[in-house]
Amino acid sequence: MVEKSLMNNIMKRLIYIILTVVVLGTMMYSCKKDGYFVGGDLHNPKINMTTYDWLKSNKDGVFDTVIMLIDKAGVKDKINKQGITFFAPTDYDIYNYVQARSIAMQRIDPEKKWTVDSMIKYELPRFADSIDMYIVNQTLQNDLLTENGTKYKNAKGKDVVVSYEPTDDTNLGYNEASSVRPRIVYFSYLFQALDNNVPASDIALPIGVRTRVQTSNAQTTTGVVHVLNNSHILFFYR
Known part of the structure; x- marks a missing residue:
């Protein structure tokens, strides 16, 4: 079953995260403004493969279910x-979505459950349409972004x-001994109109949802990728 495979992958990754969290904490201090992190390592942002191939090649399998749904x-x-620019969700974000859907369904029928298999059976058209939520039709490298944020379609x-x-x-790399403050990319999805004078840091429900990017500025041969953090819920489901 696809659902069992997803759960096994997530459990393996959680163990990996626990074992490496101390190492990541020290390595984050070396973050540079225009770099991006994969598993805590700083890399050159130039990637000699397409966005799809880069996601598929992730050594920890963080996008395995995402890629499967993209293919299907x-x-x-x-x-x-x-x-x-693709603001890429991870397998964790899909897991958060199916859990949230299950909880909502169980308020009506405690026996109901939503799974990745349910998505494959019933939601592929929605997935195909809603992936557009995460795409901006221009390249948004970190050095083009502003602190207060810019609206895009x-x-x-x-x-x-x-x-x-x-x-x-400090969990995101801040070190009071350093004169350089780390910077984080945020992707905010708007449910309502937002005044242009409102800074991105003030966006909150019901206006919109802010999602932190955990891996930013990956520049593939086809565009730019910013990877959303693992607490995001696919489709901004609420």
Whole structure:
């Protein structure tokens, strides 16, 4: 079953995270403004493969279920379109979604459950359409982003805000001994109109949802990838 495979993969990754968290904490201090992190290591942002191939090649399998759904929904060309930015969800974000759907269904029928298999059976058209929520039709490298954020249209024609904000959170690499504050990319999806004078850091429900990017500025041969953090819920489901 696809659902069992997803759960096994997530459990393996959780163990990996626990074992490496101390190492990551020290390595984060070396973060540079225009770099990006994969498993705590700083890399050159230039990647000599397409967005699809880069996600598929992830050594920890963080995108295995995402790639499977992309393949089954037939939207590989969407994320590989030249000159776009893809705010990529992870398998954790899919897990969060099926859990949230299950909880909502069980309020009506305690026996109901939503799974990845349910998505494959019933939701591939929705997935194919909703992947556009995560695509902006221009390349948004970190050095083009601002602290207060800029509005862009996603591929569905809806407003999103992308910002690049300094942080004092030690869990995100801040070190009081350093004169350089780390900066984090945020992807904010808007449910309502937002005044242009409102900074991205003030976006909150019911106006919109802010999602932190955990891996930013990956520049593939087809575009830019910013990977959303593992607490995101696919489709911004609520």
